[in-house]
Amino acid sequence: xxxxxxxxxxxxxxxxxxxxxxxxxxxxxxxxxxxxxxxxxxxxxxxxxxxxxxxxxxxxxxxxxxxxxxxxxxxxxxxxxxxxxxxxxxxxxxxxxxxxxxxxxxxxxxxxxxxxxxxxxxxxxxxxxxxxxxxxxxxxxxxxxxxxxxxxxxxxxxxxxxxxxxxxxxxxxxxxxxxxxxxxxxxxxxxxxxxxxxxxxxxxxxxxxxxxxxxxxxxxxxxxxxxxxxxxxxxxxxxxxxxxxxxxxxxxxxxxxxxxxxxxxxxxxxxxxxxxxxxxxxxxxxxxxxxxxxxxxxxxxxxxxxxxxxxxxxxxxxxxxxxxxxxxxxxxxxxxxxxxxxxxxxxxxxxxxxxxxxxxxxxxxxxxxxxxxxxxxxxxxxxxxxxxxxxxxxxxxxxxxxxxxxxxxxxxxxxxxxxxxxxxxxxxxxxxxxxxxxxxxxxxxxxxxxxxxxxxxxxxxxxxxxxxxxxxxxxxxxxxxxxxxxxxxxxxxxxxxxxxxxxxxxxxxxxxxxxxxxxxxxxxxxxxxxxxx
Amino acid sequence: xxxxxxxxxxxxxxxxxxxxxxxxxxxxxxxxxxxxxxxxxxxxxxxxxxxxxxxxxxxxxxxxxxxxxxxxxxxxxxxxxxxxxxxxxxxxxxxxxxxxxxxxxxxxxxxxxxxxxxxxxxxxxxxxxxxxxxxxxxxxxxxxxxxxxxxxxxxxxxxxxxxxxxxxxxxxxxxxxxxxxxxxxxxxxxxxxxxxxxxxxxxxxx
Ligand SMILES: Cc1cc2nc3c(=O)[nH]c(=O)nc-3n(C[C@H](O)[C@H](O)[C@H](O)COP(=O)(O)OP(=O)(O)OC[C@H]3O[C@@H](n4cnc5c(N)ncnc54)[C@H](O)[C@@H]3O)c2cc1C
Numbered sequence: 001x002x003x004x005x006x007x008x009x010x011x012x013x014x015x016x017x018x019x020x021x022x023x024x025x026x027x028x029x030x031x032x033x034x035x036x037x038x039x040x041x042x043x044x045x046x047x048x049x050x051x052x053x054x055x056x057x058x059x060x061x062x063x064x065x066x067x068x069x070x071x072x073x074x075x076x077x078x079x080x081x082x083x084x085x086x087x088x089x090x091x092x093x094x095x096x097x098x099x100x101x102x103x104x105x106x107x108x109x110x111x112x113x114x115x116x117x118x119x120x121x122x123x124x125x126x127x128x129x130x131x132x133x134x135x136x137x138x139x140x141x142x143x144x145x146x147x148x149x150x151x152x153x154x155x156x157x158x159x160x161x162x163x164x165x166x167x168x169x170x171x172x173x174x175x176x177x178x179x180x181x182x183x184x185x186x187x188x189x190x191x192x193x194x195x196x197x198x199x200x201x202x203x204x205x206x207x208x209x210x211x212x213x214x215x216x217x218x219x220x221x222x223x224x225x226x227x228x229x230x231x232x233x234x235x236x237x238x239x240x241x242x243x244x245x246x247x248x249x250x251x252x253x254x255x256x257x258x259x260x261x262x263x264x265x266x267x268x269x270x271x272x273x274x275x276x277x278x279x280x281x282x283x284x285x286x287x288x289x290x291x292x293x294x295x296x297x298x299x300x301x302x303x304x305x306x307x308x309x310x311x312x313x314x315x316x317x318x319x320x321x322x323x324x325x326x327x328x329x330x331x332x333x334x335x336x337x338x339x340x341x342x343x344x345x346x347x348x349x350x351x352x353x354x355x356x357x358x359x360x361x362x363x364x365x366x367x368x369x370x371x372x373x374x375x376x377x378x379x380x381x382x383x384x385x386x387x388x389x390x391x392x393x394x395x396x397x398x399x400x401x402x403x404x405x406x407x408x409x410x411x412x413x414x415x416x417x418x419x420x421x422x423x424x425x426x427x428x429x430x431x432x433x434x435x436x437x438x439x440x441x442x443x444x445x446x447x448x449x450x451x452x453x454x455x456x457x458x459x460x461x462x463x464x465x466x467x468x469x470x471x472x473x474x475x476x477x478x479x480x481x482x483x484x485x486x487x488x489x490x491x492x493x494x495x496x497x498x499x500x501x502x503x504x505x506x507x508x509x510x511x512x513x514x515x516x517x518x519x520x521x522x523x524x525x526x527x528x529x530x531x532x533x
Numbered sequence: 534x535x536x537x538x539x540x541x542x543x544x545x546x547x548x549x550x551x552x553x554x555x556x557x558x559x560x561x562x563x564x565x566x567x568x569x570x571x572x573x574x575x576x577x578x579x580x581x582x583x584x585x586x587x588x589x590x591x592x593x594x595x596x597x598x599x600x601x602x603x604x605x606x607x608x609x610x611x612x613x614x615x616x617x618x619x620x621x622x623x624x625x626x627x628x629x630x631x632x633x634x635x636x637x638x639x640x641x642x643x644x645x646x647x648x649x650x651x652x653x654x655x656x657x658x659x660x661x662x663x664x665x666x667x668x669x670x671x672x673x674x675x676x677x678x679x680x681x682x683x684x685x686x687x688x689x690x691x692x693x694x695x696x697x698x699x700x701x702x703x704x705x706x707x708x709x710x711x712x713x714x715x716x717x718x719x720x721x722x723x724x725x726x727x728x729x730x731x732x733x734x735x736x737x738x739x
Binding site for chain 1: 557
């Protein structure tokens with residue numbers, strides 16, 4: 001049986017009964033009970049607190065530590081162990097520290113193999129681009145604790161901006177619409193649908209009357225429904241005209257049937273939840289200020305352009321061979337913390353146990369890709385956009401407007417971000433990449449091509465000394481297999497109590513700085529335990 | 534282990550001349566092979582990059598030039614070739630010379646046998662066709678343009694044979710040697726044949 005919802009001009013093919021609706025939500029009798037049980041068992045989260053490292057047993061007498069890779073995890077180890085008196089040496093094959101925390105500024109080398117670039121952005125503090133990590137969730141408390149301790153200035157990162165755009169050729173002939181139009185109307189539609197299914201009289205009454213009343217008012221407010229629980233448009237989407245000195249005129253509704261033409265809502269509505277939900281931060285002046293915070297303390301320990309070539313774990317220590325300035329050197333240490341990416345480590349001579357090597361070989365890598373432009377003027381501000389992300393249903397995927405430098409003349413904007421599968425752009429020449437992003441961006445900003453200049457692109461799969469982005473352990477969508485869990489735990493354990501693999505690659509939540517920090521803390525705590533025993 | 538490794542390693546050539554667009558800018562050179570191809574070019578299964586140490590300079594030059602000229606690594610199904618091609622695209626003749634000199638300073642250390650499931654006895658019969666060019670001991674033959682197979686990473690040999698068989702490699706009109714390989718590899722017929730022949734190559738003394 002079909003029933004029409006007049007204001008939304010859509011037919012709902014099957015009437016949803018309240019029971020079905022509740023079953024769908026999994027709420028019939030379940031939620032309250034679950035919550036009570038949860039709090040009784042202490043399952044609800046404690047107050048946020050960063051880990052406090054106890055390294056008392058890690059007696060520094062004659063203890064030398066080799067740290068392979070000046071990634072965030074390696075620097076965390078260097079910083080902590082130096083504090084308790086260890087002698088740390090960091091070997092870094094690149095010319096710079098930070099690995100996947102990489103802020104690009106005027107004159108910087110982007111060391112992509114086969115596509116080296118120097119960045120030509122104007123030389124000003126706000127003219128930078130975070131080519132790797134860019135956002136810090138407020139729940140990533142261990143990373144934030146270091147930001148506080150190292151006095152790194154933070155500011156809010158603007159992830160969602162209601163005035164930014166959504167563009168899809170399937171939607172309204174490709175005319176970009178504002179985030180606020182999509183979200184307001186979609187919420188209205190969903191709310192009306194919910195309200196209708198809730199008020200059909202013939203259904204069971206799993207809710208008490210006051211509950212049902214609260215629920216309906218919640219739904220009404222969620223979608224800005226009128227008194228009859230119908231969605232008739234909303235001033236939340238902004239005004240067609242007026243609104244300040246005159247009454248505001250409401251914008252036309254975009255029909256749900258039209259909004260349903262785009263599949264992008266799935267990503268778009270999800271983009272501001274979970275790890276990327278508010279509140280997010282960034283380091284003032286570029287994410288590598290975090291790295292600078294560490295190198296202010298341990299920078300003198302880093303040997304740059306020093307490529308590790310062999311790791312031999314022995315009974316009484318560890319030998320590391322590395323090349324620097326065309327010469328092979330030997331570094332001998334008592335302990336080693338290694339954040340060299342797993343797939344690069346497999347090509348480095350070592351005497352690790354078989355299962356450990358199997359684990360290193362098992363991990364695959366994401367192929368993240370980013371591109372950025374210098375904007376000659378901050379044209380987005382003329383369209384009421386300050387920070388945030390526009391979404392496009394084309395390979396460039398996103399445009400990011402900078403979260404800092406408001407009202408300055410120029411700014412650096414992200415012109416493409418393929419976080420999942422960046423192989424398409426990776427395979428292109430620099431010229432093809434740039435042309436692709438200009439063509440894609442023009443769909444939102446018609447004059448884009450003339451407004452931007454000095455492009456840079458970063459294909460992480462080709463970045464020297466990195467060759468990929470985040471570690472991928474899990475191959476099956478449905479979860480980790482038993483074999484994966486075993487390999488993971490094998491890699492987390494030290495070889496001979498002396499060699500630790502670290503980095504977000506040794507976590508179950510890769511692609512986050514917090515995981516890199518926590519893996520380092522786990523390894524140091526484990527060492528401390530062993531030394532105490 | 535490490536001692537011998539260090540002793541051999543020390544003969545490595547000095548990093549060559551660097552180029553830079555502006556004096557104050559971070560310099561770089563084109564010696565980035567080891568990022569993928571592993572310590573002293575011994576191959577890295579983790580990124581499916583084969584052993585270069587011990588590879589004949591004439592063969593290496595030909596492959597680098599083929600990659601640079603879009604003769605190799607262009608077929609959409611040749612994943613590893615596609616990964617390699619852009620690494621070679623911007624190499625100058627000088628860089629190629631420099632790289633070949635650098636690579637020749639690495640010691641030949643045969644790769645470990647890793648593949649399972651092949652039958653070397655059957656592979657032996659199949660190998661007779663390969664032996665014509667690559668030699669009975671698989672040490673290669675420069676005058677025929679056939680590189681050594683012995684000591685190469687077996688997973689790499691398997692991938693390349695599969696690619697030849699499927700036409701992912703060797704199909705370009707200017708790839709003369711590749712075309713020859715495509716004809717010869719048809720005698721292996723299928724994946725089982727490939728595994729058999731490579732497991733036979735693994736038995737040859739390295
Ligand atoms: C595009 C992108 C976006 C991201 N966005 C976010 C984000 O918004 N928020 C967030 O929290 N995280 C983000 N991340 C993830 C974050 O950057 C990483 O989790 C973190 O930086 C990893 O640190 P690590 O310690 O594992 O070391 P890595 O950064 O992996 O560093 C490894 C180091 O080892 C060095 N090395 C390699 N080979 C050798 C060798 N042979 N010898 C010596 N040294 C060697 C490398 O040069 C490098 O410095 C993002 C990453 C990328 C790429």
